[in-house]
Amino acid sequence: QLQLQESGPGLVKPSETLSLTCTVSGGSVNSNSYFWVWIRQPPGKGLQWIGDVFYSGVTYYNPSLKSRVTMSQDTSKNQFSLNLTSVTAADTAVYFCARRVGGVRYFFDYWGQGALVTVSS
Amino acid sequence: QSALTQPPSASGSPGQSVTITCTGTRSDIGTYDFVSWYQQHPGKAPKLIIHEVTKRPSGVPDRFSGSKSGNTASLTVSGLQAEDEADYHCTSYAGSSNFVFGGGTRLTVL
Numbered sequence: 001q002l003q004l005q006e007s008g009p010g011l012v013k014p015s016e017t018l019s020l021t022c023t024v025s026g027g028s029v030n031s032n033s034y035f036w037v038w039i040r041q042p043p044g045k046g047l048q049w050i051g052d053v054f055y056s057g058v059t060y061y062n063p064s065l066k067s068r069v070t071m072s073q074d075t076s077k078n079q080f081s082l083n084l085t086s087v088t089a090a091d092t093a094v095y096f097c098a099r100r101v102g103g104v105r106y107f108f109d110y111w112g113q114g115a116l117v118t119v120s121s
Numbered sequence: 122q123s124a125l126t127q128p129p130s131a132s133g134s135p136g137q138s139v140t141i142t143c144t145g146t147r148s149d150i151g152t153y154d155f156v157s158w159y160q161q162h163p164g165k166a167p168k169l170i171i172h173e174v175t176k177r178p179s180g181v182p183d184r185f186s187g188s189k190s191g192n193t194a195s196l197t198v199s200g201l202q203a204e205d206e207a208d209y210h211c212t213s214y215a216g217s218s219n220f221v222f223g224g225g226t227r228l229t230v231l
Binding site for chain 1: 157212214219220222225
């Protein structure tokens with residue numbers, strides 16, 4: 001059974017960089033069948049897709065966040081990561097990592113439990 | 122403001138049916154048959170319950186069904202049960218490797 005687990009600081013200061021890691025077990029990030037995804041949910045609000053990373057390193061980002069987002073993967077650790085720069089209070093959210101089925105199919109079939117990141121001084 | 126529009130709340134009594142709508146545009150729901158729905162209980166991760174408009178993953182009860190007409194997708198929960206009380210989120214592929222979500226609907230079982 002595939003499992004994903006987010007990790008990283010729960011508190012980030014304004015203007016700094018938010019960094020999170022997702023550790024995958026029961027499957028490999030080095031697979032050409034799936035994309036690895038970050039999605040966030042501000043308190044009391046809906047979900048927002050942040051971006052995907054493919055095993056080849058190709059990335060796709062939400063246009064509204066593209067200038068501040070970098071995603072990458074570490075196949076040796078079976079992890080993928082998110083960096084979000086110049087954060088503000090509006091970036092306070094629960095951040096989920098997830099898996100997206102590849103090919104001409106567009107849905108997220110496995111999710112991590114989520115990590116709350118608060119942006120505050 | 123979310124790209125897809127969902128009602129903030131919906132409700133029904135046990136055994137009844139409830140339909141939740143998700144309205145987008147010609148650029149997302151209207152063009153692509155890649156609408157998916159997720160169930161989220163408080164404090165938990167979302168769970169995929171419908172993908173590609175109408176398909177149910179293995180293990181999801183057939184009480185959950187999806188449909189689409191024009192720019193609007195719908196999720197119907199039939200034979201409501203207490204455990205169906207949760208938030209429901211819709212999402213659609215929007216082209217150019219982009220995804221849009223709705224704001225979520227809180228379903229209450231009365």
